[in-house]
Amino acid sequence: MNYKFLLIAIVCLLASTVTMAHDYHASITDIKFNPRTQSLQIAVKVFTDDLETALSKRSKTKVSYDPASETIKQQLASYMAANMKFELAKGKPLKQHFVGSEEDADVVWVYFEVPVQQATLSQLYIQNAVLTELFDDQMNIVNLDYKGNMHSMLFQKSETGKKLTF
Numbered sequence: 001m002n003y004k005f006l007l008i009a010i011v012c013l014l015a016s017t018v019t020m021a022h023d024y025h026a027s028i029t030d031i032k033f034n035p036r037t038q039s040l041q042i043a044v045k046v047f048t049d050d051l052e053t054a055l056s057k058r059s060k061t062k063v064s065y066d067p068a069s070e071t072i073k074q075q076l077a078s079y080m081a082a083n084m085k086f087e088l089a090k091g092k093p094l095k096q097h098f099v100g101s102e103e104d105a106d107v108v109w110v111y112f113e114v115p116v117q118q119a120t121l122s123q124l125y126i127q128n129a130v131l132t133e134l135f136d137d138q139m140n141i142v143n144l145d146y147k148g149n150m151h152s153m154l155f156q157k158s159e160t161g162k163k164l165t166f
Contacts, residue, residue, distance in 0.1 A: 025050065025131065025134075025135040025137050025138045025139065026138070026139045026140070026141065027044060027045060027046045027128075027130050027131060027138075027139075027140045027141070028044075028045045028140075028141050028143070029042060029043070029044045029045070029084070029128060029130075029140065029141065029142045029143070030042070030043045030045075030143050030145075031043075031142065031143065031144040031145065032144075032145045033116075033121065033144070033145065033146045033147065035119050035120070035147070037113075037115075038115060038116055038117055038118055038119055039113050039114060039115045039116060040086060040113065040114040040116060041111075041113055042084075042111065042112050042113065042114065043109055043110070043111050044080065044084070044109070044110045044111075044130065045107050045108070045109050046107065046108055046110070046130065046131065047106060047107055047108075048065055048103060048106055048107060048108050049106070050131055050134065050135075051065060051108050051110075051131075052064060052065055053134060054079060054131055054133070054134055055072075055075045055076070055079060057133070057134070058075070058078075058079060059075060063075065065103060065108055067100070067101050067102055067103060072101075073098065073100075073101070076098065076101055076110055077096070077098035077112070080096065080098070080110060080112060080130075081096050083127075083128070083129045083130045083131075083132075084096075084126075084127065084128050084129070084130060085125075085126070085127040086114045086116075086124065086125070086126055086127075087124070087125040088116060088118070088121070088123070088124065088125075090125055094114045094115065094116060095114070095115065096112045096113070096114050097112055097113045097114070097115070098111075098112045099111040099112050099113055120166075121146065121166050122165065122166055123163060123164060123165045123166065124144075124163070124164045124166075125161065125162070125163050125164075126142060126144075126153070126155075126161070126162055126163075126164065127155075127160050127161040128140040128142055128155040128160060129155070129157075129160040132156070132157040132160060135157075136157055137157075138156065138157055139154060139155070139156055140154070140155040140156070140160075141153070141154055141155075142154075142155065144164065146166055147166075149166075151164055
């Protein structure tokens, strides 16, 4: 009898651990300025389940991540364009070119490029509102490598836009 109780307790504990395992809401964005191509090369890392939830909410249908799906590619490109913006001059967002995505364990890496048409930058406005529509505690960390100098920023629901001066 005690073994049954112990087994039930262990199963309940494991089940609650699984549901609590993802209480951390964060994304990491790595940006590298490429002076040769005059572009920002961007990689965004988000939890797969959070991304699927965001895309499902946006499309009003259940979305399961599939990197080969043309529909998913379009949804990812659209979502990133709506939630991440880059501007050299305030109010003039730069175009994004979706490159692709890949899954790595429980995260998805989304890749895109933003042409800046300048060999050097004096300033850059960045907006990062990824997943802030889902989670009040969402944190978006951005690391920008500009000519060998690393700039790190934290974006939250209350502050989704920042200006960098070089």
